[in-house]
Structures are given as C-alpha cells and as structure tokens.
Amino acid sequence: MNRIRPLIAVAILLGAVLSRGAPASADLLPLDAEISIGREAAQIIEDQYPISTDAILAARVQRIGRRIAGVCGRPDLPFSFKVIDTPDINAFCLPGGFVYVFRGLLQGVPDDDALAFILAHEIAHAVHRHALRQFEK
Numbered sequence: 001m002n003r004i005r006p007l008i009a010v011a012i013l014l015g016a017v018l019s020r021g022a023p024a025s026a027d028l029l030p031l032d033a034e035i036s037i038g039r040e041a042a043q044i045i046e047d048q049y050p051i052s053t054d055a056i057l058a059a060r061v062q063r064i065g066r067r068i069a070g071v072c073g074r075p076d077l078p079f080s081f082k083v084i085d086t087p088d089i090n091a092f093c094l095p096g097g098f099v100y101v102f103r104g105l106l107q108g109v110p111d112d113d114a115l116a117f118i119l120a121h122e123i124a125h126a127v128h129r130h131a132l133r134q135f136e137k
Contacts, residue, residue, distance in 0.1 A: 031076055038096025052083035061101055064112055065119045074127045093122040095131045
C-alpha cells in the first residue's frame with residue numbers, strides 16, 4: 001500500500017485540478033497548466049520514492065531520452081528523465097513530460113536501443129497527453 005499512496009496522491013491532484021473549471025478536453029488545457037500539474041505530481045513522486053544518485057545511470061537515461069524528446073513533436077515540453085532507485089520493473093510519464101524509469105527495469109534492459117524503445121513509449125504518453133485524457137473519462 002505504501003507504494004500506491006504516491007500514485008493515489010497524483011491521481012487526486014490531477015482530478016482536483018482538472019475538475020476545477022478546467023476545460024473538458026486535455027487538448028484545451030493550457031501548456032503552463034499541463035506543466036504545472038506534472039511538476040506538482042513529480043514532487044509528490046520524488047517525496048515518496050528515492051531518486052538514483054548513480055550519475056552514469058542517470059546520464060544514460062537523460063542522453064537517450066533527450067535525443068528522442070528532441071524529435072517528438074512537442075518542443076514546448078520541458079522533458080525531464082529520472083531514475084527511481086528501487087528494484088521495481090516499471091516506467092511512467094507524468095503530464096508535462098516528467099519521465100521516470102525504475103532501476104529494476106534498467107537492470108533488465110539489454111542495450112540502449114531497448115531503453116530508447118521504453119523512453120519513446122513514455123514520451124508518446126506526454127506527446128498525446130494520455131495522463132490528462134485519463135481524467136477526462
């Protein structure tokens with residue numbers, strides 16, 4: 001349950017922000033609001049999960065992530081890429097381009113091409129505003 005609490009907090013935060021007179025469609029939400037929602041959610045995540053201090057691992061994820069983000073069609077998003085230092089096998093993207101990859105997932109990724117595939121998948125969630133669209137439903 002302790003690992004689910006931050007995700008519940010993010011869901012409540014997104015629900016509250018999107019229901020406070022915000023546009024019914026994620027496409028109508030202003031960019032600054034999208035980034036603000038993501039930044040607040042990122043703070044909740046980072047308060048609950050340890051962020052890796054492994055500079056080499058972080059640099060690898062950032063290098064590959066930034067390269068993909070540079071051609072993703074959303075140059076307006078301030079993409080950030082961080083490694084959560086737990087053995088879980090997961091990755092996710094918050095609104096505004098805040099991408100997290102768990103150390104456990106990275107340990108099973110055979111090469112940079114496979115990591116690029118994972119990061120491209122998460123970046124696509126930001127590009128298409130999937131997290132925001134989930135709260136429209």
